[in-house]
Amino acid sequence: MNPSTHMIANNMISSLGFNTEEHITAFKESKSGIQAYETLGETFYVSAINENHLKAEWEKLQIKKNCSKLEQLFILSISKTLSQTPISITGEDSLIIFSTTKGNIDGLYKKNNPMVLLGKMANKIRYHFKMVNNPEVISTACISGTLACVIAHRYIQSGKYKNVIVTGGDILSDFTLSGFNSFKALSSKPCKPFDKNRTGVNLGEGVGTILFSSEKQVKNNSITVKGGASTNDANHISGPSRTGDGLFYAIQESMDQAEINADQIGYISAHGTATPYNDEMEAKAFNWAKLQDVPLNSFKGYIGHTLGGAGILEAIAAIESLERNELYTSLGFEDIGVSQPINVLKAYQSKKMNFVLKTASGFGGCNASIVFHKE
Amino acid sequence: MKKSLYITQYCHIQNNCIWINGEPIFQEGDSENFSSFIKSAYKNLNQKYAKFHKMDPLCKLGYIGSEYLFQQINLDEIDKRKTAVYLSNSSSSLDTDLKHHNSIADLENYFPSPAIFVYTLPNIVIGEICIKNKIQGENAFYIFENFLAVKQFEQLEMLFNTTNTKSCLGGWVELLDETYESFLYWIDENPNGEAIPLSADHLEYLYTTKKLL
Numbered sequence: 001m002n003p004s005t006h007m008i009a010n011n012m013i014s015s016l017g018f019n020t021e022e023h024i025t026a027f028k029e030s031k032s033g034i035q036a037y038e039t040l041g042e043t044f045y046v047s048a049i050n051e052n053h054l055k056a057e058w059e060k061l062q063i064k065k066n067c068s069k070l071e072q073l074f075i076l077s078i079s080k081t082l083s084q085t086p087i088s089i090t091g092e093d094s095l096i097i098f099s100t101t102k103g104n105i106d107g108l109y110k111k112n113n114p115m116v117l118l119g120k121m122a123n124k125i126r127y128h129f130k131m132v133n134n135p136e137v138i139s140t141a142c143i144s145g146t147l148a149c150v151i152a153h154r155y156i157q158s159g160k161y162k163n164v165i166v167t168g169g170d171i172l173s174d175f176t177l178s179g180f181n182s183f184k185a186l187s188s189k190p191c192k193p194f195d196k197n198r199t200g201v202n203l204g205e206g207v208g209t210i211l212f213s214s215e216k217q218v219k220n221n222s223i224t225v226k227g228g229a230s231t232n233d234a235n236h237i238s239g240p241s242r243t244g245d246g247l248f249y250a251i252q253e254s255m256d257q258a259e260i261n262a263d264q265i266g267y268i269s270a271h272g273t274a275t276p277y278n279d280e281m282e283a284k285a286f287n288w289a290k291l292q293d294v295p296l297n298s299f300k301g302y303i304g305h306t307l308g309g310a311g312i313l314e315a316i317a318a319i320e321s322l323e324r325n326e327l328y329t330s331l332g333f334e335d336i337g338v339s340q341p342i343n344v345l346k347a348y349q350s351k352k353m354n355f356v357l358k359t360a361s362g363f364g365g366c367n368a369s370i371v372f373h374k375e
Numbered sequence: 376m377k378k379s380l381y382i383t384q385y386c387h388i389q390n391n392c393i394w395i396n397g398e399p400i401f402q403e404g405d406s407e408n409f410s411s412f413i414k415s416a417y418k419n420l421n422q423k424y425a426k427f428h429k430m431d432p433l434c435k436l437g438y439i440g441s442e443y444l445f446q447q448i449n450l451d452e453i454d455k456r457k458t459a460v461y462l463s464n465s466s467s468s469l470d471t472d473l474k475h476h477n478s479i480a481d482l483e484n485y486f487p488s489p490a491i492f493v494y495t496l497p498n499i500v501i502g503e504i505c506i507k508n509k510i511q512g513e514n515a516f517y518i519f520e521n522f523l524a525v526k527q528f529e530q531l532e533m534l535f536n537t538t539n540t541k542s543c544l545g546g547w548v549e550l551l552d553e554t555y556e557s558f559l560y561w562i563d564e565n566p567n568g569e570a571i572p573l574s575a576d577h578l579e580y581l582y583t584t585k586k587l588l
Contacts, residue, residue: 134523175479
């Protein structure tokens, strides 16, 4: 029998705080971290990490190394995750997988800065944690974080590694703001995923970390990964499939691996970027997969789109929902604005669940999906 | 039990030359820059594919490598939903990142373009290859400091043993300014073509022998 992939510990860092508990409290209270932000001569709505808070958290670690903002966030998030467990990740049986789209993109202002190379950044952090194995960096647009969790599961399931730490994040930058703005993909107000008045994305920054292991450490490590897949729409590099086929195939494959039917899924943590095309595509895929009645939300209304962080931060939010039997309001949603029926959470509710689904889609036509289970 | 896997075809692009299974099949003079070399390589394919001209240099490199490789493979016979594309490099999309950065760094001279910005993600090359060939299986773009045959082998072994993947386009597609190299290969469960058993040593050997030429 294949080893199971247990979720051992996790950490979330974003505008809402520096640990998972602070995030859950905000989700329960429908409290958003999205605020107005001036740059490039314009006002954007973003979810930004409090700089003073970051400085205070970083100083507590007393690390002498010179680290960029993103490196500090990665080190903080990994340290906070590891502090919850006696598991050591320094051995040959442990791997670290990073998920990021742009890494130290703020480092481009310094000419010939080697730390803009994602592999160099990953190695710096891996050496900080004294890990013997080469790190992997997944940079597959907005599915990176979800895909990192899927790949961690496969490594554990195949017996290749015992412990896999996945950590994903990106920072807010003029680079991404100007780029998404040139696409006219940014909302000039707090975003409204799946709503009829949605106009686009709010960018965010954050890091999420999960430690997966084949060995359950304590009784309350009750969450496992049951299946996951990635696919490509093979349709367009900057627009999602018109039919939702790619996302549907990814969802179907993850449910097949988990050996479950649509009616066993208790909740979906959707991608829900609040762009017109993305949310429409997701609604089609969920209908195709017969998941239209399953309660779903998007966390973009709380912490914006954190790019490489999104798939991990939102997976943690989904895992916590499953563990606590709580469903959080899909912030910003009022009236359905997609052509097919879906069950968007308008209010907090409690619900007993055994399986939840997390999905993601991104530029390049990529999609990913993962199923979590509570024992 | 672990599946037996084979490298059935492989393609190198470097120094203005394209090799298939170790044999040179297209060459341009050393004096040509990347942009004119890759354009000649495209013309030599006798295709009419307008999307090629819109691609950034990294996508052109990956696209051309895949098109030369696919001349050796009957794609009509494969299950495209069970075909994966797993690529990696070291510079990610830095070549195009610098172009976008230069278009925004000076507010007096601010001209970000969506046509450039979309290429500031390394996995767009996977998207381009999938669109051209209607490939819909597993896809991932990885970044490493250097070419690591052991990691590529590990990833492929995991992919075939834990998913429904039946074949995979894999490899290394690296480009920054005028420095580029591409090493793409096709992995199959059946010992077709060159039928080289997939191992880290074989990947390392195929990658480095071409570098010595």
